[in-house]
Amino acid sequence: MTPVDTARARQTKKRTRIQEENEERILDAALEIFSSYGFRGATVDQIAQSAGMTKPNLLYYFRRKDDIYLAVLRRTLEDWLQPLEALGASDDPAEEIKAYIDRKLELSRENPKASRLYAMEIMQGAPVIGTVLNTRLKMLVDEKTSVITRWIAEGRLAPVDPYHLIFMIWATTQHYADFDVQVRAMLGDETADNGHFAIATRTLEDVFLKGLLPDR
Amino acid sequence: MTPVDTARARQTKKRTRIQEENEERILDAALEIFSSYGFRGATVDQIAQSAGMTKPNLLYYFRRKDDIYLAVLRRTLEDWLQPLEALGASDDPAEEIKAYIDRKLELSRENPKASRLYAMEIMQGAPVIGTVLNTRLKMLVDEKTSVITRWIAEGRLAPVDPYHLIFMIWATTQHYADFDVQVRAMLGDETADNGHFAIATRTLEDVFLKGLLPDR
DNA sequence: CAATTTCTTGACCATTCAGTCGACAGTTTT
DNA sequence: AAAACTGTCGACTGAATGGTCAAGAAATTG
Numbered sequence: 001m002t003p004v005d006t007a008r009a010r011q012t013k014k015r016t017r018i019q020e021e022n023e024e025r026i027l028d029a030a031l032e033i034f035s036s037y038g039f040r041g042a043t044v045d046q047i048a049q050s051a052g053m054t055k056p057n058l059l060y061y062f063r064r065k066d067d068i069y070l071a072v073l074r075r076t077l078e079d080w081l082q083p084l085e086a087l088g089a090s091d092d093p094a095e096e097i098k099a100y101i102d103r104k105l106e107l108s109r110e111n112p113k114a115s116r117l118y119a120m121e122i123m124q125g126a127p128v129i130g131t132v133l134n135t136r137l138k139m140l141v142d143e144k145t146s147v148i149t150r151w152i153a154e155g156r157l158a159p160v161d162p163y164h165l166i167f168m169i170w171a172t173t174q175h176y177a178d179f180d181v182q183v184r185a186m187l188g189d190e191t192a193d194n195g196h197f198a199i200a201t202r203t204l205e206d207v208f209l210k211g212l213l214p215d216r
Numbered sequence: 217m218t219p220v221d222t223a224r225a226r227q228t229k230k231r232t233r234i235q236e237e238n239e240e241r242i243l244d245a246a247l248e249i250f251s252s253y254g255f256r257g258a259t260v261d262q263i264a265q266s267a268g269m270t271k272p273n274l275l276y277y278f279r280r281k282d283d284i285y286l287a288v289l290r291r292t293l294e295d296w297l298q299p300l301e302a303l304g305a306s307d308d309p310a311e312e313i314k315a316y317i318d319r320k321l322e323l324s325r326e327n328p329k330a331s332r333l334y335a336m337e338i339m340q341g342a343p344v345i346g347t348v349l350n351t352r353l354k355m356l357v358d359e360k361t362s363v364i365t366r367w368i369a370e371g372r373l374a375p376v377d378p379y380h381l382i383f384m385i386w387a388t389t390q391h392y393a394d395f396d397v398q399v400r401a402m403l404g405d406e407t408a409d410n411g412h413f414a415i416a417t418r419t420l421e422d423v424f425l426k427g428l429l430p431d432r
Numbered sequence: 433c434a435a436t437t438t439c440t441t442g443a444c445c446a447t448t449c450a451g452t453c454g455a456c457a458g459t460t461t462t
Numbered sequence: 463a464a465a466a467c468t469g470t471c472g473a474c475t476g477a478a479t480g481g482t483c484a485a486g487a488a489a490t491t492g
Contacts, residue, residue, distance in 0.1 A: 059482085
């Protein structure tokens with residue numbers, strides 16, 4: 001039996017050591033390739049090479065290109081949703097927003113490829129995760145916006161549209177992953193050690209919380 | 217002589233009416249296709265079809281796929297740089313930043329494909345316009361950051377890192393083009409008439425200038 | 433250690449793709 | 463309207479790509 005019937009295999013059959021290892025390596029390689037070429041621009045051969053195996057061998061684990069893409073996208077999506085799920089736990093608006101910015105920036109630094117994969121998928125019209133957007137993500141966002149709305153009603157946050165506020169945080173934090181090349185081009189060699197992330201964190205927190213106008 | 221030696225043609229020979237029209241249609245089609253599939257994911261056939269002509273005919277105007285990509289990217293880049301060039305004309309920090317946000321958001325609404333094309337190129341490591349980033353864009357940004365730095369020194373703007381401030385504006389405004397699908401999924405049907413852009417404008421201006429903390 | 437299962441790969445196939453070519457149609461110039 | 467140039471396209475080519483298959487190598491199990 002091939003390991004390809006992953007659904008069944010995961011539930012009923014235990015996966016072998018080699019299987020575990022290779023699927024891991026394939027997904028890492030797939031993230032690398034898909035995140036920089038998009039689905040159609042990536043080739044199975046490239047992914048196989050990057051994973052250090054032959055193409056037929058890769059296709060032994062994932063029968064079709066679509067399967068690889070779906071698997072790596074699913075895995076990425078979880079990482080992506082997690083920080084938002086945590087938003088609002090402490091009920092201190094300023095601290096919560098700072099913490100959310102920190103977490104998202106951290107993710108952009110630690111796993112920029114995942115961010116780019118997600119961005120690619122969305123920019124191509126979200127053909128694969130479109131339904132997730134409209135169901136799970138939308139519900140989650142609706143939940144969080146109502147928390148923000150409450151904070152505003154309580155006078156603990158300036159009256160801004162909560163949806164667009166979330167977009168702003170997404171955009172600014174993911175920018176450091178998605179536009180990494182541009183960021184480094186603008187900042188020069190000082191980005192070699194990723195030290196710019198500390199400055200980014202401080203700048204984002206300052207602007208989001210205090211704005212650009214000088215103290216009144 | 218074919219119209220393909222565009223460099224020479226543009227300088228020495230006048231371009232025919234048909235040439236003008238067709239190259240225009242091709243570039244529009246190319247923007248459409250490249251912006252949603254990236255360079256490698258797009259096919260010449262797709263572009264030709266979208267331009268309403270056959271592939272050999274398209275290749276009569278642009279000999280190679282690379283040439284089409286380069287041409288449409290060059291054209292896009294100009295649009296992209298223009299708003300930044302205008303930044304700082306009036307020497308009123310708050311007004312200038314508002315105006316920049318407005319202009320960039322306008323661009324995201326009017327020409328989201330151009331924004332996505334640019335984003336794709338950057339996300340793929342800027343293989344084609346990498347040098348432009350490191351020369352022309354960097355010089356322009358350096359120039360604008362020093363204006364911002366002056367504003368800060370004069371106490372007319374809160375002390376934030378000017379580079380990261382520019383990144384923030386880029387990120388938040390382009391988000392509405394690049395992540396259009398996601399934005400619409402979150403906001404629901406109300407986005408059918410693009411009315412959300414007005415709210416986005418107000419939210420961005422408010423957060424950037426005044427921040428999220430309620431009036432102190 | 434023999435049988436069974438899992439893993440690996442070279443050779444292969446059908447399709448798609450970028451790009452060419454020659455013949456012909458349309459347009460402009462004289 | 464003839465000549466010269468410009469534009470269009472069907473048919474093609476070679477290379478790349480997604481995917482298959484059979485046969486053997488490696489690991490696991492009895």
